Amino acid sequence: MENIQVPTSLPEVEQLIHELYKPNPADRITHIQDVLQRLQRSPQGWQLAQGLLARPGDNIKFFGALTIIVKLNTERLPDDDARSVLQTLITWLINSLQDGSGPVVVRKLCSALVTYFIHYSHTWVKCVRHIIHCLDLNASVPVDDVRDVAPIEHLVQALEPRKFLAASWFAAALAEETEKVDTKSTKHIGLHEHVLGNADDVASLMASALKPVGGATSIQSQKEAIHCLQAWFVYAQRTLKQPLIQNLQALVQPTIRCLLVDNLYEITVELLTDTLGNWQQFFTRDHYDSLYALFESPWAQQRYHDLVGGDFEFDSVQFGLFMLAFGDAQVVEMMDATDARAQSFLAGLAGLLTAQGHPAADDKIFVPALEFWAAFVENLVDTLFSKSTENLPWGKPPLSQVMQVVSYSWQKIQYPPLSVYNSWDSTEKAGFGDARKDVADFLQSVYTISGMPLISLFVDLVLQALAKSAWTELEAACFCLGALSDCASEGTSYDDALTKVFGSALFDLLRQGQDVVPMRARQTCLYLIERYSDYFVRHADFLPAALNLLFSAVGHRHLALPSSKSINTLCSSCRSLLTSEVGAFLEQYDSLRSNPEFDSLAEERVVGAIASIIQTIPDGASKSNAIRRLLILVGVDVDNSLRLKSSEAGALINPDDPMVSRAFDVSQRPTAPVLADDTSLQLAIRALRCLASIAKGLQAPVDLDAGDDDIQTARNTDLEQVHVDIMGILMRLKDLFSGNSEVVDVICAVLRAGLSETEPGPFVFPPLMVTGLITSSWNNRVATVVNTASAFVSSLNAGRYKQHIAPTLGQLLPWVFNLLHQLPEPESDPELSQYGIEFAQRVLARHPEILMSQASDMLEFVFLFAIKLLNGSEPLPKAAATEFWTTFITAKSDDQNTQATLNIAMSHLGPQLCQCLVQNIGGRASRSELDKLSDPLKKLVVQHVHAQKWLEAALNDPAFPSDKVSTGEKALFLKKVMSLRGARATNQVVRDFWLACRGSNFTYAS
Incomplete structure (x- = not known):
């Protein structure tokens, strides 16, 4: 990097400042900044600032003002010297207004003056009045002269527009910068008292500008006054000093009037919206009355009409947000059914949900409006908490407004025609989806008040949509009904209403395909079945129709995920009712495997569903037979994977080969010949994922008590053979594919599935088998295997496995320690280090005699390894080492x-x-x-x-x-x-x- 010499003259400094603003490499800019900052902090910084402020060019002057700020922040001056700096600063400010300097210079000088005030407020108590007086005289005068000046209002009115802007910028910066200084610190009490002492003068400054006067210069002054007012609102909310608050409250009415001026509307509505949202207590009753009157005026009615009519330009949406902020500030009044004015306004807030267009994609007010209504309902819930919800006046406001919002919301989340939806970008689609989720959350809140009537409403809407084949309405109604499933999950009081839906022609229509019911409506209806799986447990007579529908849909790629999820949930919930049909399920699965559109995730869910039914079969022989049939089907993919793996290097498979369809889902399926090796790997992963899902499905829904520690399990030769078969699959696929991280992860998931079980099962492997697999050779993700070993060791504490603890740990401990020993440094593989030490810690906690019986050189290595991790910088291994040493100390x-x-x-x-x-x-x-x-x-x-x-x-x-x-x-x-x-x-x-x-x-x- 080029070495930059420290400048020795003012022209050289100027040249360096100019270089700072040119396009230069980042490291050069950083170096220039370092050099200039050293100059600013040097003893010559004051003279440098004075010289720069006297030179032409805004960048040069700006840097001069910045240097003053640096010096004020880093050096403490005697009061007399400080006053001299103040007089000079004011002179520079006045000169900058006369010599045509840009706003950036004037603003920076105002910031420098505020910095002075923060450090030396005791020397400049009436800073605002003094600045205005100096600007009026066009000269820097002694601070004490302000005692004899004319009333501040007269001085402000006499200021030229450019001088008024400077005064406003200073006043705004005064609030913004002092607000950052801790108001609770005793060190700064004097500063904040002096700030408050300027409140009257600031109020006079702003009041003068807020008076309605025509002309472009007046508009600019009013904008700056409102910006200044915003800064003082923030400061006042932080300090909560009543005299200041009263000064600012007097400015609210003229501020409200500024809304009616087009050029002031944007900044004013932002100020009022923010303050209503953050500080409702600031406004008086008179202020709220004025705002009610404003919203009832023709001006507001026209803006409301434009917004609801589809005008979503920034200023129109701001008006809607203004309304919502006002409604939020008046929420208590809005809940009062006797307050006609508030109820009229509340109806307008409900009407915001009827704005033209689709939420997020077009309608920008829907989501904020729905957020208001969600909060409003939460407040209603709190208010009605002690009352019975059975006899609430739903036909009267505000409850009638809530139900109106429910109706509006349901209609708004109906999907547009596919051509419109496809024209949206990804952000618009995601926003629309999020809006639907917001409606679901809102309905769940409303349910806490309404209960059954809300369920009945959407049941009726579903039936009405079915009757007239209104598919977008059906989809939206089913979505809303599904959103209420968690609320209606307890008890059977809603079953009669749900029977109207599930006993209707819905299932028959859905089975007729996309030509009758559009895809999206079918997806949502399938989702509805999954959401109400508990209903089918109680009403088994509807279960066959539901499952037949789901299995007819699961082979369709666009319906595979919702239908497979519903199959999995339904079979898991109703497993005890379906054991007699397990053969039919296996045949369905066998048939689906030849469908090229059968998605891999859908397959995992289907085999998991079938496994959950098999788990409940009471007869051991029937259960073993069903498990064997299921594993044989999965084994087909394993055999094909192994056969492809043995192909010649570089062998290709045509994309239309059925094995390619099994290996790759439709969305990732290649269109050109694909390597046999790649196909083999994907088949292996698919088979392993199915095994993991089967293992999970076979888990008992509630762990049974293992009973006495000495319980013994009778030998089951069928089960032993299943163990051998599954472990053989895992070993073969591990040997061939453990270089792939996903393969390792899924194999470990298969092992873990049996660790939590307390009864014998196909995936509850003998400890010797598990140990053999774990300690075999792995080519990737060995840390995951070590973590699985930790879970395995913890599971051995079950009564019937205690005799295996010593021999198992006798193999696992040296294996883990050897893996750690192979690391160049403890932190070279943080994950392995973490899991390795966690493994040692678990053994130490439960079986210290086994750990301490290891070879002395290996123990010494492990202890030093844990010391190094404790002294390292990797957070997770360090935390594991800390836990290890805590356990060791207390062992x-x-x-x-x-x-x-x-x-x-x-x-x-x-x-x-x-x-x-x-x-x-x-x-x-x-x-x-x-x-x-x-x-x-x-x-x-x-x-x-x-x-x-x-x-x-x-x-x-x-x-x-x-x-x-x-x-x-x-x-x-x-x-x-x-x-x-x-x-x-x-x-x-x-x-x-x-x-x-x-x-x-x-x-x-x-």
Whole structure:
């Protein structure tokens, strides 16, 4: 990078500033900024600023003003020198107004003056009045002269437009910058008192501009006054000082009148909307009355008409948001049925949901309006909480308005014609989808008040749409009815209403295909079946029709996902009712496998559904036979995968080959010949995913009690053969494809599925089998396998497997430790390091005698490995190491030899562990790690007599990472930790010490 010399003359500085604004490489710009900042902070910075402000060019002057700000923020001046700077600053401001400097310079000088005020407010108490006085005289005059000036109103009215803008910019910056200064700090009490002392003058400045006067210059002044007012509203809300609030409240009425001026509308409506939304208490009753009158005026009625008619330009939508903010501020009045004016306005808010166009794609007010109504209903729920909802006056406002909104919302979320929908971009489509979800949430809120009538409403709408073949209406009504399924899930009180839908001609119509019912309506109707699966448990007579419909749809690529999800949910919920039909399900699945449109995810759900039915078959032989039939079907893909894998290198398969259809879903299916290797891999993944889904489906819905620890399971030769067959599939596919991460993940998912089971099953493998698979060779994602090994070890604590713990861990521990030993550095594979140490920690917690019986060199490696992780920077391995050491410190064993080994290990490792903990607590750790690091520290001081000696040595070690704490502070920290004896308060002591070691400026912003 080019070396930039520090300028030694003003022209050289100017040249460097010009370079800053030219297109240059980022590193050069950064270097220029560094050089200029050094100049600004130098003792010559004041002279530099003065010289730059006297030169032509806005960029040069701007940098001069910026230099003043830097100097004011970094140097403390005596009061007399400060007053001199103030006079000079005001002179520069006046000169900039006369010499044609741009607004960027004037604004920066105003910012510099505000910076001066923040640091020296006691020398410039009446800053606003003084600025206006100086602008009026066109000269910088002593601060004390303001005592004898004419009334401020006269001075403001006499200001030229450009001078008025400067005064407004200064007043706005005064509020914006001082609002950032902590109002609760005693250090800044004087500053904020001085700010408040200028409130009258600021109010006079703004009031003068808000008077209706014609002309472009007047409009500009009014805009700046409103911007200034916005800044002071924010400041007033932060300070909540009544005199200031009253000054600002007096400006609300003239501000409201500005809405009627086209050129002021946008900035004014934004101000009022924000304030109504954030600070309703600011407005008085008179203000609200004026706003009601405004909304009833012809001006507002025309804007409302334009918005509802489809005008979604920015200013039109802003009017709608203004209405919603007002409604939110008046929510109590809106809930009062006797307040006619409020109810009339509430009807207008409901009408916003009737605006022309589709939500998000066209209609930009629908979603904000629905958010208002959702909040309104929540308030109604709170109000009606203690009342019965059975006899509510739904025919009267505000409840009638709520039901009107329900009607409007249902109509608004109907899909447009396909040609219109396809013309939308992805953002518009996503926005429309989100709007539908918002309606679903809204309906669930309304349900808490209405209950059954809302269900009945949408049942009737479904039936009406069916009767007239109104498919978009049917889709929307089914969507809304489905959204209420969680609300209606308890009890049978809604079954009669639902029977009207599921006992109608709906299923027959849906089976007739897309020529009768459009695709989207069919999708939503299938989703409706899944949402009300509990209904079919109670009404098995409707179950065959529902399942026949779903299976007829699952082979269609556009219906596969909703129908397969419904099949899975329905079969899982109704499994005990369907065991006699398992043969028919297997035949359906066998038939579907030859369908080239049968989606892989849909297949996973279908086989999982069939497995859940098989799980409930009471007869062991019938269950085994059904499982075998299901596995044979999945095994076809395995055999094809293995056969393709044995093809010659580079062998290709035609895209119309049935195996390609099985390997690739329609959306990813190749159109040109594809490598046999790629097809083989995809077939393997599909088969494995089906196995994982079958394993999940075969899990008992509720875990059974394993019973006595000594329970023994009778030998089942059929089950043993199933274990051998499945494990054979896993081993073969692992050997061929474990270089693929997805294959490894799914194999581990298959193993995990059986770990939580307490009864024998096809995927509850013997521990020796699982151990053999885990400790075999893997080409990728071995960390995932180690994590699975941890879950496997935890599962062995079940009674009938306890005899396998020692031999299993005897194989797994060396395997895990060897994997860690192969790492170049502990953090070179953070995931493997984390899972490896977590594995060791779990064994240590439950079986310390097995861990400590490992080879001494391997134990030494693991302990040092955990020390390195604790001293590292990777958060997850570090957290795992912290947990390991917490467990190690507290480890106990009934075996005397094991306990003696633990004690010896602790005496050797204790100093290193303390050194590591102190290094972290002394500043190396991140703040988020401190609570976790406190755990082993607390255990140490309670468990080990040498803890104080070890910690003291670590604190006084030359390698301690911070020089910001004294020896006395370290000793005090240790004393506090030891006296707390592991209490929770230790965490705060650790945080305080860490913060002191980092430095006092390393604190979160309050």
